[in-house]
Amino acid sequence: MTASPVPASETQPPEHIDRNRQSNGFWGMAAFLATDVVMFTLLLVANIYLRRYSHGPGQASLDPGTTFWYSLGLWASSGVLILAERLRRQTELSGLLYLLTAGLGLVFVYGQVKEYLRLTHLGARVDVNLFYTGFYTVTGLHGLHVLVGALALIVAAVLRFGGRLGERRSGFTGGLGLYWHFVDGVWAVLFAVLYLWSGP
Amino acid sequence: MTTVPPEAAAQPLNPPATHAPPRNFTYWLSTTNHKDIGILYLGLGALFFLIGGVEALVMRLQLAVPGNTLLRGETYNEFFTLHGTTMIFLAVMPMLLGFSNYLVPLQIGAKDMAFPRLNAFGFWLSALGGLTLYLSLLEGPPSMGWFAYAPLNERPFSMSLGTDFWAAALLLTGTGTTLTAINIIVTASRYRAVGMGLWKMPLFSWMAYVNSFIIVFAFPALNAALIMLEVDRVLSGHFFSHGGSPVLWQHYFWLFGHPEVYIMILPAWGIISEVIPVFSRKPIFGYEFVAGSTLAIAVLSFAVYAHHMFAVGFARPVNLAFAASTMLIAVPTGIKVTNWVATLWKGSIRFTVPMLYALAFILQFTFGGITGVSFAVLPIDWQVTDTYYVVAHLHYVLMGGTLFALLSGLHFYYPKMTGRMLSDALGKLAFWMIVLGFNGVFLVQHVLGLMGMPRRVYTYPDLPGWGALNMISTVGAFVLGLGLLLTLINLVVSRRLGRVAGDNPWQAWTLEWLTSSPPPKSNFSRLPPVHSSRPLWDLQHPHDPDHKRPRRHDKGGHIREEEKEHHQ
Ligand code: HEM
Numbered sequence: 043m044t045a046s047p048v049p050a051s052e053t054q055p056p057e058h059i060d061r062n063r064q065s066n067g068f069w070g071m072a073a074f075l076a077t078d079v080v081m082f083t084l085l086l087v088a089n090i091y092l093r094r095y096s097h098g099p100g101q102a103s104l105d106p107g108t109t110f111w112y113s114l115g116l117w118a119s120s121g122v123l124i125l126a127e128r129l130r131r132q133t134e135l136s137g138l139l140y141l142l143t144a145g146l147g148l149v150f151v152y153g154q155v156k157e158y159l160r161l162t163h164l165g166a167r168v169d170v171n172l173f174y175t176g177f178y179t180v181t182g183l184h185g186l187h188v189l190v191g192a193l194a195l196i197v198a199a200v201l202r203f204g205g206r207l208g209e210r211r212s213g214f215t216g217g218l219g220l221y222w223h224f225v226d227g228v229w230a231v232l233f234a235v236l237y238l239w240s241g242p
Numbered sequence: 243m244t245t246v247p248p249e250a251a252a253q254p255l256n257p258p259a260t261h262a263p264p265r266n267f268t269y270w271l272s273t274t275n276h277k278d279i280g281i282l283y284l285g286l287g288a289l290f291f292l293i294g295g296v297e298a299l300v301m302r303l304q305l306a307v308p309g310n311t312l313l314r315g316e317t318y319n320e321f322f323t324l325h326g327t328t329m330i331f332l333a334v335m336p337m338l339l340g341f342s343n344y345l346v347p348l349q350i351g352a353k354d355m356a357f358p359r360l361n362a363f364g365f366w367l368s369a370l371g372g373l374t375l376y377l378s379l380l381e382g383p384p385s386m387g388w389f390a391y392a393p394l395n396e397r398p399f400s401m402s403l404g405t406d407f408w409a410a411a412l413l414l415t416g417t418g419t420t421l422t423a424i425n426i427i428v429t430a431s432r433y434r435a436v437g438m439g440l441w442k443m444p445l446f447s448w449m450a451y452v453n454s455f456i457i458v459f460a461f462p463a464l465n466a467a468l469i470m471l472e473v474d475r476v477l478s479g480h481f482f483s484h485g486g487s488p489v490l491w492q493h494y495f496w497l498f499g500h501p502e503v504y505i506m507i508l509p510a511w512g513i514i515s516e517v518i519p520v521f522s523r524k525p526i527f528g529y530e531f532v533a534g535s536t537l538a539i540a541v542l543s544f545a546v547y548a549h550h551m552f553a554v555g556f557a558r559p560v561n562l563a564f565a566a567s568t569m570l571i572a573v574p575t576g577i578k579v580t581n582w583v584a585t586l587w588k589g590s591i592r593f594t595v596p597m598l599y600a601l602a603f604i605l606q607f608t609f610g611g612i613t614g615v616s617f618a619v620l621p622i623d624w625q626v627t628d629t630y631y632v633v634a635h636l637h638y639v640l641m642g643g644t645l646f647a648l649l650s651g652l653h654f655y656y657p658k659m660t661g662r663m664l665s666d667a668l669g670k671l672a673f674w675m676i677v678l679g680f681n682g683v684f685l686v687q688h689v690l691g692l693m694g695m696p697r698r699v700y701t702y703p704d705l706p707g708w709g710a711l712n713m714i715s716t717v718g719a720f721v722l723g724l725g726l727l728l729t730l731i732n733l734v735v736s737r738r739l740g741r742v743a744g745d746n747p748w749q750a751w752t753l754e755w756l757t758s759s760p761p762p763k764s765n766f767s768r769l770p771p772v773h774s775s776r777p778l779w780d781l782q783h784p785h786d787p788d789h790k791r792p793r794r795h796d797k798g799g800h801i802r803e804e805e806k807e808h809h810q
């Protein structure tokens with residue numbers, strides 16, 4: 043480049059201008075969750091498509107009653123998380139609410155493990171037929187999401203207690219919140235399709 | 243040039259960096275700067291391109307004469323599986339991401355990517371994936387082909403752990419790629435210089451941006467298929483065999499696989515769209531069409547996937563629908579080719595090495611696109627599927643297209659990345675060897691395919707013509723290999739001996755040419771006002787900037803005389 047013909051007053055520093063109020067973390071997470079939407083959809087479609095050809099234990103072996111109560115806990119945790127973010131000024135309370143959110147998630151995972159053990163006992167294992175191959179794959183992947191989210195929530199709680207979850211980390215909280223609500227939402231779909239809907 | 247206040251004229255807008263940390267091993271391990279990550283990606287891609295290239299040469303040696311016994315059948319299968327997987331996931335993809343990483347922040351006037359640490363993480367995941375694939379050599383490498391059709395990919399047919407290593411490798415590199423794509427989306431959405439609207443982004447960034455959306459929606463299909471495969475293999479699940487559906491694998495694989503071919507061509511188109519205008523001394527013809535047709539491609543690339551499955555035996559309407567969508571996708575592709583040619587039209591063309599590669603790209607890619615459309619005619623596909631005709635098609639688009647664009651980009655951006663010019667003589671010699679070699683290898687394969695030679699056979703009988711054509715193909719491969727070796731030598735030697743490049747050796751018009759070569763750590767200290775997609779043109783022609791000139795063409799549709807830049 044030859045010397046610039048522009049007076050210095052007309053140039054600008056390469057500042058990052060924020061066009062939206064949401065943080066980078068929020069939008070990055072949104073894009074990541076788009077990949078999750080595709081993946082869960084395809085896994086669920088595989089189950090819906092293949093379960094027609096399944097023999098042996100099917101949906102009837104599942105326990106929607108008990109699972110519903112654990113699910114309710116998971117869905118409630120979404121509300122708790124919103125509170126935790128609203129009350130971010132009150133360090134202690136907000137930190138405790140983050141912990142409660144994580145706790146509800148872990149209780150849900152515990153419920154799922156119990157369901158797995160019960161099913162395995164009944165002979166409904168992952169290798170028994172098409173329905174259960176799909177069932178364990180998609181619910182297992184979801185459970186993994188809950189587990190990872192719960193760990194991140196515990197990190198958030200610790201940061202909050204230490205007063206280190208300020209504006210500078212709004213990307214982390216924004217992304218985490220979106221992630222957790224998404225994971226809860228996915229469960230609503232999975233619960234409906236796997237436990238309640240008898241299939242095509 | 244206008245009269246300029248002396249003090250402003252004396253000072254470059256972006257002075258070069260003064261002191262930089264030493265570039266030792268730990269530096270490269272820990273760097274999060276987008277330019278370093280870009281170079282790491284390019285290096286990773288080059289390394290695996292070398293490995294995949296040697297595999298190709300060994301396969302060509304085996305096929306040089308009929309009834310050859312250099313490789314056993316099973317070994318040959320392992321070679322083409324590793325070759326295909328390596329080239330697509332570990333050579334071409336990393337090189338494309340390398341360019342995206344290096345160029346997008348520079349072109350949009352940003353200091354770095356939105357998530358620098360995530361960027362480094364994504365790169366190292368990809369590198370780990372590459373390592374994982376080759377660790378399979380210890381266990382017996384995979385041998386079911388890069389698209390791993392069920393039930394060949396299942397335990398009873400592929401008993402070695404190599405197939406599981408393969409799946410793990412794809413999950414790792416795929417995740418790395420997805421993270422990089424997310425990063426590019428957020429960066430290009432939020433970090434563009436003031437005044438640079440979406441429709442003023444340089445075309446490479448445009449295509450990298452749209453490409454990132456394709457990646458975000460396509461890779462999870464591969465991940466889902468791989469997870470299901472591992473459930474089958476490790477936990478004895480039933481997805482793709484034992485009562486499950488082998489065709490389901492094909493659906494999910496190609497739902498990823500066809501968008502993937504566009505993932506590999508979009509950044510290549512971006513590079514070509516930068517190179518052609520600069521060396522024609524004209525703005526790109528129909529910027530909006532080049533950019534807009536990319537959006538059509540993004541959507542259609544998912545809608546055509548089952549054209550890889552015409553041999554499955556779908557119902558007639560299904561076949562016809564996918565045949566139609568395949569022909570449709572040729573339209574936005576053709577629009578791009580037309581625009582590049584129109585940009586060349588009446589330009590003052592400079593036949594530099596990057597331009598030569600770009601011109602070869604246009605010819606070869608168009609040829610590959612035409613054989614692609616020929617598959618959309620169902621009876622032709624049924625006749626030639628799984629023959630060397632398909633091999634010829636995919637190499638014309640992937641190698642004659644993507645790889646030539648990568649070489650064009652490498653020669654174009656090398657001065658920016660290193661501050662030195664590549665040797666022109668060596669570059670031209672290598673170019674002609676590569677063009678000759680490439681067409682030597684693959685042109686004859688169309689004929690072989692039409693004569694009925696199936697792909698994925700380790701040897702063939704001495705039918706009339708087959709031996710001679712295969713020999714031509716093998717000789718071509720070695721000429722090609724030699725040309726690529728020369729290019730490598732050029733890249734290494736010019737690093738020390740090349741002419742000093744200066745900031746803007748090609749007189750280009752986008753922001754990356756404003757800063758020094760190589761750019762300082764945070765790219766720019768000040769940016770000029772951005773009003774058009776050619777900010778440096780506007781800067782150099784304050785009385786005739788792009789945005790004050792709404793019409794590029796006179797009433798007769800011809801480029802106006804003032805549009806052409808004559809000083810070179
Ligand atoms: C743009 C860059 C392109 C790339 C990178 C590409 C890549 C490929 C690859 C890798 C295959 C091989 C599938 C296999 O392993 O059997 C293939 C097959 C095919 N391609 Fe392309 N392609 C491109 C463009 C096109 C275009 C423009 C069309 C049509 C308009 C097209 C239509 C087809 C069809 C129909 C097949 C299936 C052949 C068969 O196996 O029966 N491709 N392409």
Ligand SMILES: [Cu+2]
Nearest residue numbers: 500503549550
């Ligand atoms: Cu395709």
